[in-house]
Amino acid sequence: MKRILTQHTIRSDRIPEKLRLAVASDLHSSEYRDVLDEFARCDAILVPGDLVDRHRRDNRLALRFLQEVPEIAPVFFSIGNHENKYRYREMFLEAVGKSRVTLLRDESCLFRGIRIGGLSSRRQGPPDTNFLDRFEKESGFRLLMCHHPEVYREYVRGRAIDFTVCGHAHGGQIQLFGRGLYAPGQGLFPRLTYGIHDEGRMMVSRGMTNGAKPRIPRINNPCELIILTLEHENGGKTE
Numbered sequence: 001m002k003r004i005l006t007q008h009t010i011r012s013d014r015i016p017e018k019l020r021l022a023v024a025s026d027l028h029s030s031e032y033r034d035v036l037d038e039f040a041r042c043d044a045i046l047v048p049g050d051l052v053d054r055h056r057r058d059n060r061l062a063l064r065f066l067q068e069v070p071e072i073a074p075v076f077f078s079i080g081n082h083e084n085k086y087r088y089r090e091m092f093l094e095a096v097g098k099s100r101v102t103l104l105r106d107e108s109c110l111f112r113g114i115r116i117g118g119l120s121s122r123r124q125g126p127p128d129t130n131f132l133d134r135f136e137k138e139s140g141f142r143l144l145m146c147h148h149p150e151v152y153r154e155y156v157r158g159r160a161i162d163f164t165v166c167g168h169a170h171g172g173q174i175q176l177f178g179r180g181l182y183a184p185g186q187g188l189f190p191r192l193t194y195g196i197h198d199e200g201r202m203m204v205s206r207g208m209t210n211g212a213k214p215r216i217p218r219i220n221n222p223c224e225l226i227i228l229t230l231e232h233e234n235g236g237k238t239e
Helices: 033-040 060-071 081-085 089-098 129-135 149-156
Strands: 003-011 019-023 044-048 075-078 107-111 114-119 141-146 163-166 195-197 202-204 223-231
Touching (some): 003 033, 033 223, 060 089, 075 114, 081 089, 129 149, 149 202
Parallel strands (some): 141 163, 163 202
Antiparallel strands (some): 195 202
């Protein structure tokens, strides 16, 4: 499996110190040990959904991730559609609760001066907009994990949330002239498949892997681990 390393930097006067964050989206209970060295160079790891794969009969790699990776760096995890639809959902979330992973289910926490939130995937209907109302009123730099780019477009864009990390689109599966062919929730020729959007306020990951049952193979579209650097506008700590 080809996996590239993508780096982005976000600057704000509300970021008190430089942070290096790994964004490991859409792992789908696949192998991750090839990126442990990168994880070790990060201050924290963000998992914006689909750590498990609901189509797999064996999700032991996801369970191993829960135990192994928080020993390397703090892990913050939000719910994706695969966790939400997983047959053994409650059993898996119980394992998350027993691990050192911080599960953010429509809630937020403070980490080294920034506020990290997790907006949970829903089977149907809108996300928890009450959480979004609360989150955008929190002080400091607000970073949101929102698995679905289409949910960001409809419910998050325009709010007082500094930066949002998404996944789910798998890079559009097949890339033609820089555009994806298909993404769940967006249909054919989706606009939000990878990279930075909305004038630097949102980022979409291509995903760490393709999942157990891809309907469309990846072409011109490698899997990726994203390294997201947050720093103050002057490039250093605030005084």
